[in-house]
Amino acid sequence: MVGYAFMGAAHSHAWRTAPKFFDLPLTPRMRVVAGRDAAAVAAAADRLGWESSTTSWRDLLTRDDVGLVDVCTPGDTHAEIAIAALEAGKHVLCEKPLANSVVEAEAMAAAADTAAERGVLAMVGFTYRRVPAIQLARRLVEEGRIGQVRHVRAQYLQDWLADPQAPLAWRLDKTRAGSGALGDIGAHVIDLAQFVTGESLTGVNGMLETFVHERPRPASLSTLGGVAGEGTGPVTVDDAAVFMGRLSGGGLALFEATRFAWGRRNSIRLEINGSAGSIAFDFEDMNVLHYYDAADDAQTAGFRRIVVTDPSHPYTGNWWPPGHGLGYEHSFTHQVVDLVLDLAAGRQPAPSFADGLAVQRVLDAVERSAAERGAWIDLTPET
Numbered sequence: 001m002v003g004y005a006f007m008g009a010a011h012s013h014a015w016r017t018a019p020k021f022f023d024l025p026l027t028p029r030m031r032v033v034a035g036r037d038a039a040a041v042a043a044a045a046d047r048l049g050w051e052s053s054t055t056s057w058r059d060l061l062t063r064d065d066v067g068l069v070d071v072c073t074p075g076d077t078h079a080e081i082a083i084a085a086l087e088a089g090k091h092v093l094c095e096k097p098l099a100n101s102v103v104e105a106e107a108m109a110a111a112a113d114t115a116a117e118r119g120v121l122a123m124v125g126f127t128y129r130r131v132p133a134i135q136l137a138r139r140l141v142e143e144g145r146i147g148q149v150r151h152v153r154a155q156y157l158q159d160w161l162a163d164p165q166a167p168l169a170w171r172l173d174k175t176r177a178g179s180g181a182l183g184d185i186g187a188h189v190i191d192l193a194q195f196v197t198g199e200s201l202t203g204v205n206g207m208l209e210t211f212v213h214e215r216p217r218p219a220s221l222s223t224l225g226g227v228a229g230e231g232t233g234p235v236t237v238d239d240a241a242v243f244m245g246r247l248s249g250g251g252l253a254l255f256e257a258t259r260f261a262w263g264r265r266n267s268i269r270l271e272i273n274g275s276a277g278s279i280a281f282d283f284e285d286m287n288v289l290h291y292y293d294a295a296d297d298a299q300t301a302g303f304r305r306i307v308v309t310d311p312s313h314p315y316t317g318n319w320w321p322p323g324h325g326l327g328y329e330h331s332f333t334h335q336v337v338d339l340v341l342d343l344a345a346g347r348q349p350a351p352s353f354a355d356g357l358a359v360q361r362v363l364d365a366v367e368r369s370a371a372e373r374g375a376w377i378d379l380t381p382e383t
Contacts, residue, residue, distance in 0.1 A: 002034045002057045002081055003072035004044035006223045007095050011072055011125075012048035014332035021318045022337045025344035031065050057081055061088040068343075071095060074176045075183070079104040082122065082353075086115040091343060092122040093335075097187040097363060098356030100178030105353075105360035112353035123339055123349035124356035126191040128268060130334035132326065133289040135314035136306070137270070137279045138196045140291060147276030147294075149197050152253040154189035156181075157264035160224040161239060164211075167218035167228045172235045180237030182208060183363050186257030190362050191351065192270055193255070196279075199247040201362050203378045206243025208370040210235055211260055243366045266328075278303070287325040 001008060001015075015028050033050040034057040035041030045053040060066050061084060069085040071078055071094040082094045092112075099105040112122040128134060140146060158181075160166065170176045171184055194200055212235060219229030240258035247253055261267070268283035280290040280303065290303040309325055311317035315334050319326060342349040365377040 001030075001032075001050070001070040001072060002060070002077075004033050004035050004041060004048060005072075007072040008033070008044070009048060010329060010332045011070055011093075012050070013329050014336040015070075016049050017329075017333045018336040018340065021333070024337065024340045026340050028336065028340065029065075032060060032063065034060060058084070061085060061090065067091060068093065074170055075100040075178045076176045079108050082108050083111040086111045086120055086122060089115075089118070089120055091120055093125060093339060094122065094353075094356075095125045096191070096356065096359070097178065097183045098124050098353060098360055100183075102357070102360050102364045105357040109353040109357040116348065119346060121343060121346075121349055122353050123342075124351050124353055125335060126188060126195075126351050126355075126359075127331040127335050128188050128192055128283070129195050129351065130315070130331040130338065131283070131286055132314045132316050133281055133286060133306075133308040134192065134196065134270075136289050136308050137272070137281060138198075139314070140279060141196055141198060141272065141274075145277060145291070145293070146272060146274030146279060149199065149247060149249055149251040149272060149274050151251060151271075151273040152193045152197060152247065153269070153271045154193045154253065155256045155267070155269040156185040156189045156258075157256070157261035157267040157269070158185060158224075158259045159262045159264050161212070161259040162262045165216060165228055167221065167226045168215040168233045168235070169218065169221055169224075169226065172215065172237055174236040177237055179363060179367065180208075180210070180235075180239055180241075181257040181259050182238050182241040182366060184257075185259070186241050186255065186366075187359050187363060189255055189257065189268060189270065190359050191355070192268070193247075193253055194358070195351075196270065196272060197247060197249070197251070199249045199251070200358065201245040201253065201379055202248050203376055204243050204245040204362060204365050205369045205374050205376045206241060206255075206366040207374060208238035208367065209240050210237070211239045238370075241366060241370075243369065245362075286327075 030050045032052045034054050041053040068091040082092045214232045216228035217231045219227045245253040271280040277294045278292040289306045292303045369377045
């Protein structure tokens, strides 16, 4: 694994946990973690369960005991690490968004296609797909339970930057993060909308806004946030994004991504209205899916609250008795489970680097639209 902070900790937990709760055809061995600071990465290896550590990610490429490289670094390093790993014959799991630009994402997708011809596979980490309620939502749409998709409303709301004194972090530097709320959290709801509906966005228009243009330089940083230090530095990414789009099936979609929504710690909201019903989800109540069947009798019609913890629901039979909910970390474990099963079967994991590229094209189109005062941007494989 490369990187050991917030995402590195979540991924490490998943690699440790997956074989203990799921019957896997391959057993992950957590061989080595890479990071720039020798003392810090050694401490992380000990804390997170890795057998060894190194200060050079390139060391991973020449080790015979490394079969997969898990990329948990900021976006500016994704392309270099992932492409090199694939060329070295290592499977790759790469955090989202896939890259900082369409050009980088195209190169990564091309490298993944070439590697796949040799049986070397790659996956991008849109982990919210692996929430059981989201999987159930996808199943209901596939079964035609809500009919033809008419509307999608997708929001990702956070508040960790709402305080203008929150310190400058790497996620606020365009050279490292690529974009702000748009790419960091907007990428997730773009992927969820396309995954659950089974459709793609064919065009978008939108707005981006930066509310706080200068922030204190950090004295220290934590997972999301930190302690302000002396002096200030520029914020070079968006704080919020709002955009709308059209789906390939003709439906309309509305998206919002912000880190300025006080009181919304990590609220991912997805509602899909179809010709025969609706589904609704909020990650802050992540074990519940709301489902409305338009065929119900008018006297008793209403949204049905489904607690998605039954053994018949996706993934949940390997965990606790019904009603004993899962948490944020479980989606990462499910990601490892699906990836290992796909690797053992020699089949392409999903979401693929091509899926990551598709999301990157949407992010790029929203940025171009915002730069052109909300112009409509068509999305084709060439844009």
